[in-house]
Amino acid sequence: MRLRHLKRRLRSDPEYAERLLAKDREWRKANWNRVKKYKHKCGALQVFHVMQRQAAKLKATPFWSERDKIVALYTEARRITEETGIEHHVDHIVPLRGKAVCGLHVLANLRVITADQNKRKANKLIAELLAA
Template structure:
């Protein structure tokens, strides 16, 4: 048992953190004078009063041990995927406005590159858009993708079954060549595969 010099309670030794200097502990046990709870409160108060020092300290540690910390983090994340997913879900709910601001800032930095890609995409679609294409059906497909994204909480996209732009084939931007699929599947599909493609090109 040991008395905490902050809250003055007699607590079990397990309630105290060990100090790196054994001579600072009580009776040579190497225990800190304050219990874990009181130490945490003190640390939080100090951090609050010394935000700039804390930021500088953390930045210095990060730069010094960046690779090591990234490896440790990667290992932890791989072993705790469910915890990480739950943490990110709660973080997004709590920081919705902040996340939107970050996304907006990121988009603003890439605005020129995004415009180039969008314009290129529009040009390809315009050239591949036949007169007989049913615009109503196509509009419904895009609406369906939005509704599924909203209801199912994952991104859905309108995919061109036969790619519009590929080294091997160029499909049409029409109702006969689109499907609504999850974004993850669309990304993995890319423009390298399509139904009934020649076997030697798969």
């Protein structure tokens, strides 16, 4: 509950967000050794997860996929983000690594949605597919 309230306040009050960022910068300068140790420990883990995701995407991309159209969809998402100021992602309708089923990285399984919608959906199938 507290985190949700904080996020709402950060979005609505830019001055508050700037004060928090300044406070964070000061703490990082004062505790650089702790930050450095954490980055070293967790940076490798983050790289591992990114590489794992890329490998899954490669395995889920068949040779017949329309790669140029897929790239165009990612470009379109970036263009919409720049035009509207609202972050957009390319979403896999059927997740690449779902619990019940795994989808493919093909044009028919991709759509452009807002980042907020994509984060809420997470790694789940959409309700319409489950009902069908």
